[in-house]
Amino acid sequence: MIEKHQEEFREKVRAFALEQVEPAAARLDREQKFLEEHLKPMADMGLMSMLIPEEYGGKPVDTICYSIAVEEISRVCGATGITVAAHNSLGTFPIIKFGTKEQHEKYLPRATRELVAFGLTEADAGSDAGGTRTLAIKKDDHWLVNGSKCWITSATPAFATVATAKTTDDPKDKRITSFILEKAWKGYSCGKKENKIGLRASDTAFLHFDDLKVPFENQLGKVGDGFKQALITLDGGRISIGAMAVGLGQGALDCALKYAGERKQFGKPIAAFQMVQHKLSDMATELEAARLMVYEASRMKDARLPFSRHSAMCKLFASEAGRRATEGALDILGSVGILDNKYPVERLWRDVKLCEIGEGTSEIQRLVIARDLLKSIGM
Numbered sequence: 001m002i003e004k005h006q007e008e009f010r011e012k013v014r015a016f017a018l019e020q021v022e023p024a025a026a027r028l029d030r031e032q033k034f035l036e037e038h039l040k041p042m043a044d045m046g047l048m049s050m051l052i053p054e055e056y057g058g059k060p061v062d063t064i065c066y067s068i069a070v071e072e073i074s075r076v077c078g079a080t081g082i083t084v085a086a087h088n089s090l091g092t093f094p095i096i097k098f099g100t101k102e103q104h105e106k107y108l109p110r111a112t113r114e115l116v117a118f119g120l121t122e123a124d125a126g127s128d129a130g131g132t133r134t135l136a137i138k139k140d141d142h143w144l145v146n147g148s149k150c151w152i153t154s155a156t157p158a159f160a161t162v163a164t165a166k167t168t169d170d171p172k173d174k175r176i177t178s179f180i181l182e183k184a185w186k187g188y189s190c191g192k193k194e195n196k197i198g199l200r201a202s203d204t205a206f207l208h209f210d211d212l213k214v215p216f217e218n219q220l221g222k223v224g225d226g227f228k229q230a231l232i233t234l235d236g237g238r239i240s241i242g243a244m245a246v247g248l249g250q251g252a253l254d255c256a257l258k259y260a261g262e263r264k265q266f267g268k269p270i271a272a273f274q275m276v277q278h279k280l281s282d283m284a285t286e287l288e289a290a291r292l293m294v295y296e297a298s299r300m301k302d303a304r305l306p307f308s309r310h311s312a313m314c315k316l317f318a319s320e321a322g323r324r325a326t327e328g329a330l331d332i333l334g335s336v337g338i339l340d341n342k343y344p345v346e347r348l349w350r351d352v353k354l355c356e357i358g359e360g361t362s363e364i365q366r367l368v369i370a371r372d373l374l375k376s377i378g379m
């Protein structure tokens with residue numbers, strides 16, 4: 001299934017992750033410090049522009065390569081994994097897909113080196129993302145935007161955010177529209193970084209828009225298309241969350257396997273005990289299944305086949321498999337597993353929980369899958 005160029009790409013990203021990202025992962029997690037230091041090396045590697053066309057300075061790769069990159073980075077650091085995934089899949093993708101030539105020229109070259117965020121979620125619009133309350137009202141030569149977004153990945157470091165808003169305060173009018181909003185504009189501000197149990201070196205914060213004047217040319221696509229655009233964006237994003245979960249689970253498995261070979265009890269390595277072997281087997285098997293689901297959804301996306309159901313399935317299965325793998329690894333490490341950052345497993349276990357929440361919870365993935373299944377029986 002994986003082609004030679006994709007394996008070669010994996011080797012390149014793995015080497016980068018081990019040399020540049022892993023050495024800082026525990027420290028950044030402990031200090032809850034945003035991973036600023038990784039941005040330049042990642043931009044130089046092309047990891048910030050994996051979907052951006054070459055004409056705008058991007059280093060585009062196919063979706064399997066993109067998933068491999070998120071997987072390999074997450075294998076050593078979930079915070080870096082989510083930062084890369086959110087920037088490529090959620091921040092830059094909608095500009096590429098729905099933007100005008102002028103918007104491409106203005107934003108994409110900068111996005112090859114600086115982060116773009118995606119603002120869909122609000123305090124009262126989480127799973128029900130259509131419940132957006134942020135309001136954009138037309139005034140003279142601009143939109144006037146007021147509202148707040150929460151849980152936004154890279155809210156603080158991002159130079160721009162693709163955000164959704166309603167364009168009328170009529171409660172019966174459910175239409176939502178997307179806009180590209182710039183951090184430098186007056187009326188755009190960020191809340192403080194959330195104190196999370198996992199992905200602590202990633203930036204997650206509120207964004208506030210207070211009488212933010214938005215030029216008409218920063219409307220993304222047509223009025224009323226924002227919700228549809230967000231769903232299309234999330235279809236791609238969910239593949240990257242699946243890849244992130246596979247990487248986190250694999251990082252935990254790698255550590256548990258090594259530890260099981262070294263730790264002796266009852267006069268032998270614990271890896272000699274069948275129950276430990278079975279746990280390792282189950283972790284490896286589930287992760288391999290999840291990985292194949294991620295690559296299959298990636299392949300379908302590139303082949304321009306309908307892939308919404310498959311992206312939901314791979315995110316659902318991979319995030320739950322990733323959670324089980326990190327839990328299994330914690331079991332194998334025994335007490336040392338829960339020491340703060342002595343082994344990476346506890347960090348990966350804390351990090352993987354997000355995969356069952358962000359870009360739609362597991363319950364929402366089950367709804368998406370069921371809806372698609374039921375269509376086939378006319379419901």
Ligand SMILES: Cc1cc2nc3c(=O)[nH]c(=O)nc-3n(C[C@H](O)[C@H](O)[C@H](O)COP(=O)(O)OP(=O)(O)OC[C@H]3O[C@@H](n4cnc5c(N)ncnc54)[C@H](O)[C@@H]3O)c2cc1C
Pocket residue numbers: 086090117118119120121125126127128150151152153154199204354357358359360361362363364367
């Ligand atoms: C670290 C992190 C990064 C994030 N990054 C971003 C980002 O960059 N941009 C962005 O826009 N958002 C982001 N989010 C927000 C994330 O996508 C939402 O938190 C998520 O969609 C869930 O929304 P909620 O937290 O409001 O939960 P709720 O919607 O309140 O759900 C609470 C519970 O109710 C269940 N539930 C809700 N509705 C149903 C239903 N119909 N049927 C069954 N069960 C249901 C849910 O599954 C869940 O178990 C991020 C979140 C986190 C934690």
